[in-house]
Amino acid sequence: MIHDATIAPTDPHAGSAATSQPDAFTPPADSSLWRKDFLLGAATASYQIEGAIHEDGRLPSIWDTFSATPGKVVGGQTGEFACDHYHRWESDLDLLTQLNFEAYRLSIAWPRVMDEAGRPNAKGIDFYKRLLGRLKEKGLKTFVTLYHWDLPQHLEDRGGWLNRDTAYRLADYADLTSRKLTGQVDSWATLNEPWCSAYLGYAEGRHAPGRTNGRYATQAMHHLLLGHGLSVQALRANDPRSQKGLVANFGRGTANSEHPADQRAAHLFEVQHNAWVLDPLLKGSYPEDLFELWPGTEPLVLEGDMETISVSMDFLGANYYFRSNVKSDGAHGFTEVPLEGVERTQLGWEVNPDGLRDLLIGFNRTYANLPPVYITENGMASDDAVVGGRVDDSQRIAFLKRHMAAVDEAIKAGVDIRGYFVWSLLDNFEWAYGYAPRFGVVHVDYDTQQRTIKHSGELIAKFLAERRARG
Numbered sequence: 001m002i003h004d005a006t007i008a009p010t011d012p013h014a015g016s017a018a019t020s021q022p023d024a025f026t027p028p029a030d031s032s033l034w035r036k037d038f039l040l041g042a043a044t045a046s047y048q049i050e051g052a053i054h055e056d057g058r059l060p061s062i063w064d065t066f067s068a069t070p071g072k073v074v075g076g077q078t079g080e081f082a083c084d085h086y087h088r089w090e091s092d093l094d095l096l097t098q099l100n101f102e103a104y105r106l107s108i109a110w111p112r113v114m115d116e117a118g119r120p121n122a123k124g125i126d127f128y129k130r131l132l133g134r135l136k137e138k139g140l141k142t143f144v145t146l147y148h149w150d151l152p153q154h155l156e157d158r159g160g161w162l163n164r165d166t167a168y169r170l171a172d173y174a175d176l177t178s179r180k181l182t183g184q185v186d187s188w189a190t191l192n193e194p195w196c197s198a199y200l201g202y203a204e205g206r207h208a209p210g211r212t213n214g215r216y217a218t219q220a221m222h223h224l225l226l227g228h229g230l231s232v233q234a235l236r237a238n239d240p241r242s243q244k245g246l247v248a249n250f251g252r253g254t255a256n257s258e259h260p261a262d263q264r265a266a267h268l269f270e271v272q273h274n275a276w277v278l279d280p281l282l283k284g285s286y287p288e289d290l291f292e293l294w295p296g297t298e299p300l301v302l303e304g305d306m307e308t309i310s311v312s313m314d315f316l317g318a319n320y321y322f323r324s325n326v327k328s329d330g331a332h333g334f335t336e337v338p339l340e341g342v343e344r345t346q347l348g349w350e351v352n353p354d355g356l357r358d359l360l361i362g363f364n365r366t367y368a369n370l371p372p373v374y375i376t377e378n379g380m381a382s383d384d385a386v387v388g389g390r391v392d393d394s395q396r397i398a399f400l401k402r403h404m405a406a407v408d409e410a411i412k413a414g415v416d417i418r419g420y421f422v423w424s425l426l427d428n429f430e431w432a433y434g435y436a437p438r439f440g441v442v443h444v445d446y447d448t449q450q451r452t453i454k455h456s457g458e459l460i461a462k463f464l465a466e467r468r469a470r471g
């Protein structure tokens, strides 16, 4: 059941510069996070929040199909209603202002804006025009992701990311949206987390489309990255003033022992999670070690593909959530060995801010051409509840503070990091886990659609108000 949303009263401006008291969140005075040119925002994605999957000409997506397949999503949950953001977007954008965020990262639903023949769907495009227009009126920077996993089902029916043609369809979609939305977008990301699309979607089958073949994963990745390169060309031609880049998820792997085999296992973990995406983008080749890990899975690469993929980017979006401790599996791979006694989130993910710092510093050393970085997602799931009108999410407050401190350390070590986006603005549909994991700084009651700003949101708002007051 969905009723009208109301926003629980909160006072995000509590604690002005004059009255400020140390709290559990505000960064120390020497943190780079106080710098005016360091952008702070919140992120969401279309399928996770919009709902309205049958409205205004939206076509079915692979996540509609996957989540409707029994056994694929916990409790059989789907994105059919999600946060009903498609109808509540105006009050949701007001939350961004209440929280004093300076930027908003959203994704466009590909099946909403293009029909099967590649023609624009005016109603879908109009939705994003109005939304981006409102963000601009509010003075927020707009970070738009083109592909955050909701592939139109008709493209999946023709082979999805295993079909090279899908890369060209992504470029058509980039071309169309950037022509329609020119001037409204500050930053375009072609893909969100291609590792998840390729590996979880094609090797493990935990994500749509649910295929399970390692060979498929490397070919799917190649076509995703090819689509990225082609899309950057279209974006540059249509919207030269905006930034263009890609958002990837990164995994920190540490070795379970000093033994060389375990050290090698940790290296291979990071090759599989990080270099698989970064090497083609920044070096123009796939890491050879990847095919030691997965022998015989080399993708079919046509002449010129690697040049297209390694097109220069204005930024790299980095998403980070946890560290994995691994040991050698005795052959040429790795096995995870969960550490005892470490802090974990609702999803069992280890809280490890050092991993974020170390990855960023490592990338800066490995890739001489690393573009400026935005932390495009960081956050944690907890089982938050509204009690007496408030949501106490103290674990999240400490998590965000510690990860922002890790970002500051990376900046001080010389990494060019320009901003940080908390995942997520709202509790939302967490893919195969359904709605139980709550990542938002705003709580969503899925029965009533009431939004309640969590304590983390209040403290972020207070910090951002102080930052603004300092000028």
Ligand code: IFM
Residues within 6 Å of the ligand: 045, 048, 193, 249, 319, 377, 423, 430, 431, 439
């Ligand atoms: O919810 C996801 C998001 O869609 C992509 N990055 C990771 C988040 C948490 O799992």
